Amino acid sequence: MSTTPSPLPATPALPDASDEWLRLDQQICFRLHAASRAFNGVYRVVLKDLGLTYPQYLVMLALWEHGTLPVKKLGEHLRLDSGTLSPLLKRLETAGLVRRERSARDERSVEVRPTEEGEAMRRRAVEVPRRVLAATGFEIDEVRALSARLDALTAALDRAAAEGA
Known part of the structure; x- marks a missing residue:
């Protein structure tokens, strides 16, 4: 039984003005940075x-x-x-x-x-997460949802890097 590696997902088509996607504010990596x-x-x-x-x-x-x-x-x-x-x-x-x-x-x-x-x-560090959460202005459920999305993003990027993007 021959197994062939699964192809990388197709590169998504960018919406119309693709030059706009070269703007700094359009880069997700910059927003994360x-x-x-x-x-x-x-x-x-x-x-x-x-x-x-x-x-x-x-x-x-x-x-x-x-x-x-x-x-x-x-x-x-x-x-x-x-x-x-x-x-x-x-x-x-x-x-x-x-x-x-x-x-x-x-x-x-x-x-x-x-x-x-x-x-x-x-024992002294227990206040750190509370203070950081307060600084975000987010509710705990919003932070958990964002964390889950970031975990999924990290896993996808790890896979893409391992496959040679």
Whole structure:
């Protein structure tokens, strides 16, 4: 039985004035980029009390959720490569919030876990999502719907990239 790869979906036809689609304000990627930068601005203010940057906060969220993780797995959760993740972990370790150790099961693997101080920060961080939600002006159901759409978009783009777009 022969299996042939499924063809990529047909490129959708753009509505009439296709030059209009080359405008910056017509690019969904730019809208997502602008929203991401705006979120970073809000997080910068909200996270100031914790002394964390947004990427450091994401690391702590993953560790609070999963506990001890191999660096590789942590990178997968955060969609970060080791070149980006290693300096983040070094700064968090210097701040006393995480500890990195060679795995007892596999010496090639380094595991990361929150320290006692890192775990204590979790209680103070509980207000962060509430403050960010308030900054959006959205209701929780709107945020959940947007999150679902963004998850679907991410999955579609991952598939397209894997198939060579």
